[in-house]
Amino acid sequence: MNRTAHHQYGAKQIGLSIIELMIALALSSFLILGITQIYIDNKKNYIHQQNQANNQENSRFLVMIVDSYLNKTGYRRAPFQLQEDAFKKIPESTDCEEFQKEASITKAKGGLGICIRYQPLVSQELDCTGQQTPAFDDSKAYSITNNAIVMTLRYKPNANLEGTLECKVGDESAELLKGIADFRMEFAIGTTLDKKVDAIIPADTWTTADGNILQVRYSALMSSGVNQRSSDDSAALDMWKKDASAAEITRLSAADKKYLYQLASSTVAMRNLMP
Secondary structure (H helix, E strand, O other): OHHHHHHHHOOOOOOOOHHHHHHHHHHHHHHHHHHHHHHHHHHHHHHHHHHHHHHHHHHHHHHHHHHHHHOOOOOOOOOOOOHHHHOOOEOOOOOEOOEOOOOOEEEEOOOEEEEEEEOOOOOOOEOOOOOEOOOOOOOOOOOOOOOOEEEEEEEEOOOOOOEEEEEEEOOEEEEEEEEEEEEEEEEEEEOOOOOOEEEEEEHHHOOHHHOEEEEEEEEEEEEEOOOOOOOOOOHHHHHHHHOOOHHHHHHHHHHOOOOEEEEEEEEEEOHHHOO
16 A cells, blocks of 8 residues: 555656646746836837937037028128128019018018028039039139029928928029928018117018018927827927917917927027128
8 A cells, every 4th residue: 555655646747737837827928028018118218219319419400500501691702892782682582582782681482481692602612402503713812703692491381290491592492401390480670780689570570671680580399209208298399389379389289299399499690791
């Protein structure tokens, strides 16, 4: 009897019982779910950081490129050349309002923006579209050239809040930046003789009768990444809406897909127009 009991209860177990298998499967499932969740969270965080970095980079590029072009306004290769000699009157076109005599900045048509005039520094330098400007003799410093360039900078909104900043010279146009949810521009107007600013008005309401444009203030709401916010709250978007019209608030709220937002702004004085 003892030998039989030893044979029945003392032999080594071969394989796994169903209970042990179920416990192993449950532990493995929890482990896999945990690793998967960590991967998903890390991926979401990475995409969030990438979109935020993209917004920051676009904001820096916007300010750098717009400021650099605005600083060209009214540039004359020969400083002694009078504004009225360097910049003749140009009637309104499909892209720009009228350029009055000696004026080198006016409002753009077909969207929020500006048109500026300047003389190239060197022969055949590249304009904002990447095309060569007309050739002229630049062998002598401060030599006079009549090859004034007319450049249009214009914001084009998009229903998906991915508006673009466009540059145009002649018949050539180029997209400078994408991902601008909304854009604003204001003009400080006055006289170039005393540099006095009489008023600050929105760019879309400015007319030549209001006065000369002495400064340009612009701001942009940059957007990047769909469904990147965990809630409907956005500090940047709320701040932008404080100065927005009812129509702008409706457009932004309807098109918002939980984008990440960032504000960019700058003010540029037309230094080449000052006496």
